[in-house]
Amino acid sequence: MSYLSVGVSPGNVPVSHGNNLREVDRKIRLVELVLRCVIFGVAIVSTVLIATDTQVKEIFSIRKRARFTDMKVLIFMVVVNVLAAGYSLVQLVRCGVSMIKGSVLFSKPLAWAIFSGDQNVEILAYLMLSAVAASLQSAIYAQYGEADLQWMKTCNLYKKFCNRMGEGIVGAVLVCLSMVCLSGISAFSLFRLYDDDSSTGKCPT
């Protein structure tokens, strides 16, 4: 792996060291697979938690229903979560096909294509981060209010609604962090190709 042995040609690496590197390489690819699974699973859970969150309150005989659509930013969050889940599903299918057919991703152009694909992870991570930051800000206003601007707390009225929404946002934070890690791993995988032409884009075997 180039980023652990820049400037060391494969022929100069002792066999035991080479085996260690192969082991680290296998572990990195396993981490990639786990991250893609985490993104897919958690994005689905987060979407369901947010999109189905609702609570009805009766205030002076007026029934009021809190819904995630009351905060426009949560609609944006749900859309980005669905995009993240869809993207990860496509990557997992690609990974599954590659595991069944064997290691088919030796070529540099294909590695570049995967790297470009993982730039979508970075774009999605940026989108997710925007949604998470804006949602967190809204959640803080809802939880604590903003006295200087006379924005009142709403979470003391809709406690159950707020708690579930908080769980959804925590899920989105996890998805966002996983995407950032995945994007970093993808970039390093491309660097590896330039010292050692093996294993980039493969799924763990």
Next chain:
Amino acid sequence: MSYLSVGVSPGNVPVSHGNNLREVDRKIRLVELVLRCVIFGVAIVSTVLIATDTQVKEIFSIRKRARFTDMKVLIFMVVVNVLAAGYSLVQLVRCGVSMIKGSVLFSKPLAWAIFSGDQNVEILAYLMLSAVAASLQSAIYAQYGEADLQWMKTCNLYKKFCNRMGEGIVGAVLVCLSMVCLSGISAFSLFRLYDDDSSTGKCPT
């Protein structure tokens, strides 16, 4: 440059083509320099616009002063803006020294160090994006209110304050976009080293 000619060894590139690539390379390095200047200048302007923004209103004989500290997220924005300006200043000084001393950044370890440094741009870009997203969300609430949550508009009271804050946030968006571009250019510059050992990290000559 590797990302325009992957798989083409330097020896096989016709001279005129090589000259074209050198020209493109020079332009990319110029864009890098311009981006660093933009980040430094706009981050300073944005910080000043936000941190000095204030407006006094008399409501029923009560004097009320609007300040950027009324929204906690704007304090976060100012801190990140200052970090961005400081980082860009350091990089510009490095660039200036390199231009005076000549092209000193031929080595891979040094290119890696610069690349690692530009990962700070990515971290700063993530921080800036969080601050911008949260501030924009707060600005939307301040401008339009959120009827469902009974959060009232405040910008019809503090029009001048809000306009200036908006200009500050637009500046921060520009800084954030410049950082994302710079981070991408930095990653590609490192790739270049693996096909062609020249010019990475140099300042335009």
